[in-house]
Amino acid sequence: MTRRTLLLLLAACILLVGVNYSIFLHVKSNRKGQPKARLWLTERELPMLRNPGFEEAGLRLELHWRVLGHEAAEDRHGTPFWLTGEKLRRLGFSVDPLSADRQRENLRPEKRPVYIVFEQNGPAFKEAVRRAGQLSAEENTPAQDNSDDRSGRASRLAAYKRVELEERSLSRLFAVDAGTHPEELEKFYSNSSQYFILPGVVQVQVRKEDGRTVVSGFIDSIHLSSIHVPLKFRSAIESLVTRHSQSSRQLQTPRYAVLLSCGQDWEPWIEAVGPVAD
Amino acid sequence: MSEEKQNCLSGFRKQIRSKVEAQHRADEISVFRRELALLQQEQVLVLTHEQQTDVARYHEKVLRYLAAVFDIDATTKEKQLTLGLAITASLGTLALAAGVFFFYSQYWGGLPTSTQVQILAGAPFLGLLCTTVTAMIRRSAPLARLPAVITWLCFVLNVFFLGRIYNCFPAVSFMAAYAAFAFILAYAVTSRLLLAAGIISASCFLAALAMMWRGWYWIGFYEHPEHFFTAALLFFLLSLIPHRSSSGFSSAYRICALLLFFLPVLVLSSWGEISDLKLPVEHIETIYQLVGFIGSGLFIAAGIFAGWNETVNTGYVFFTFFLFIKCYDWWWDWMPRYQFFLAIGAVAILIFMGLKLLRYLVLQQNHQRLSYK
Structure with a gap:
């Protein structure tokens, strides 16, 4: 040699x-000192993620979050009502007031790294429940009630199921704001048992709507889509899931709750696992 | 007389610095012996018995020295056996790498975090120790490439899985670490596979840095092919540095540089909308098609001029790619299929004839040069 x-x-x-x-x-x-956020999330927000190719590779919990759109709550691919022109400009996108066609040509589908604020079981979730309830009420108005056709009954049933899903099954975690400086967001969303911040990516989209060009943004991804479950918590989660097994036809209600802590760099970890409090 | 010969051998020792050079020297001796035998048979050159013995003794000494220091193959049989060894070692490396990967994925979940961390952090150190021990044994030094590749894989898994266990956000610096580790190991054990791994990691790192400088999210670096041109230029310049003690590295750098240049050009010549150029899509595609044609032609010429076989071959491959893509664009939609393929065949025959003519002209030029001398 x-x-x-x-x-x-x-x-x-x-x-x-x-x-x-x-x-x-x-x-x-990251884990030094007091965590920046410490909150309980349930199976609604953190369902089990199993990679079918790697059954024994361990357990990770997938972060399920939603956004509140202009009309109703949408899944994570939806357009949040707050991610409009002014906010996009503040996030660093060049959304110039150009004419419709020029804008469509010039605006590149660029992605920018941002910090996203997540709210657990807060006003956004309550608003989502309210909107679902309102939709159900509209479907059940006397005029609609009298309609005897099959599609009318189906849409009433769907609206009712939507309310039930919102109240008992769907994620209560909502992306409510975004910024380029986490410190500013921390000051504004100071309730550490309800809000936490994760870095993610926002992308702009340009689409035609009623003949006019609409520029909006959506959350493309977050930097950490799933959370590692250490072996000591894995058995607890699995025993809770086995004890309260549910058929796929049933309404999927949460069976476990996880205490999630976010450190100085907002990187999370699981601190405790327990059954869902009634 | 014997002192003179000893000096000759010491001078020759200084000239030979790598296994490739040693093998080349041994091959030259073998060719010389065959040619000398033929010349003597044809009575063109007749050496005295003493001269023949001196030459044979000198060559024996040289071959013994090369075999002892560089582990060269003196005969065709030895060469065939070495090729078999190389194939077996490559397959073994792949099998071991797959074994390590599937070990991590199979039993990982059943281990407590502390054990996981110990395995992750310990495995590359163990691999490095194996590499060092294998490299220390003189005749098995080439085998050190096998544990070196496994070590690099363990290092990648180390960083990746530690990040997963502690829920770390992805960082661009990890790609720089993968690249640095691959380059160090590649130069330590003269492995072109590790060099390629280093080049790929470093190219991704440079492209990601370019994204960050523009304020964009770095993980989307592969969506902007133009960001790979910097890496292409860098590695092409690196290939110009002589790599005498790391045989084959210059050509590996050149091949990777050409791939880093031509693959983005190929993509952009068909999908101009992903370009960063602020021009209409059709113009962008035309520009990159021209860059592809002219660039591959220039690299073929440069390769012939400088004697870089790999550059010539890569240039030919991409020139053909660009040509067939263009033919597809022009003819696929309006020609019946059989006519399209006949046209492609005709184009291939035209290129063949053009190259044949070029070869003939070069041969003529060489003949003229020789007759002048």
């Missing part, structure tokens, strides 16, 4: 030590 080879292998060893040390240092600094 030449001296050069030996030196290079030594450099590789130093690099290995350095990288591992930096990861552990980062984890330690």
